[in-house]
Amino acid sequence: MAKGRENPIVAGTIVDEASDVTLEELSIFCSVRRERIVALVEEGVLEPRGRIVEEWRFAAASRSRAAKALRLQRDLEIHDSALALVLDLLDRIEALQARLGADERE
Numbered sequence: 001m002a003k004g005r006e007n008p009i010v011a012g013t014i015v016d017e018a019s020d021v022t023l024e025e026l027s028i029f030c031s032v033r034r035e036r037i038v039a040l041v042e043e044g045v046l047e048p049r050g051r052i053v054e055e056w057r058f059a060a061a062s063r064s065r066a067a068k069a070l071r072l073q074r075d076l077e078i079h080d081s082a083l084a085l086v087l088d089l090l091d092r093i094e095a096l097q098a099r100l101g102a103d104e105r106e
Contacts, residue, residue, distance in 0.1 A: 021060070023056045026062060040080075044084040
């Protein structure tokens, strides 16, 4: 090993793609405050299970949906009220592209 070089220590968290997450875990995953996740729920971007905020559980797919929503807001300055619509349209486009790809392979 060369002098002056150090091996960096990398830390991380293993995320189970099949398990639900709490509001706190989702906010940590997305690096935002809880209030930001609550706002996404209020706008219909995310749909938690549970009646009150303290009981909310989010499906595994909510992690990527929340991250995508926050990225759209940051990069394209999409307003909260338009996020759910934009995400739904993007989902439809992906589904159509998948169907077209499947049709071309047949």
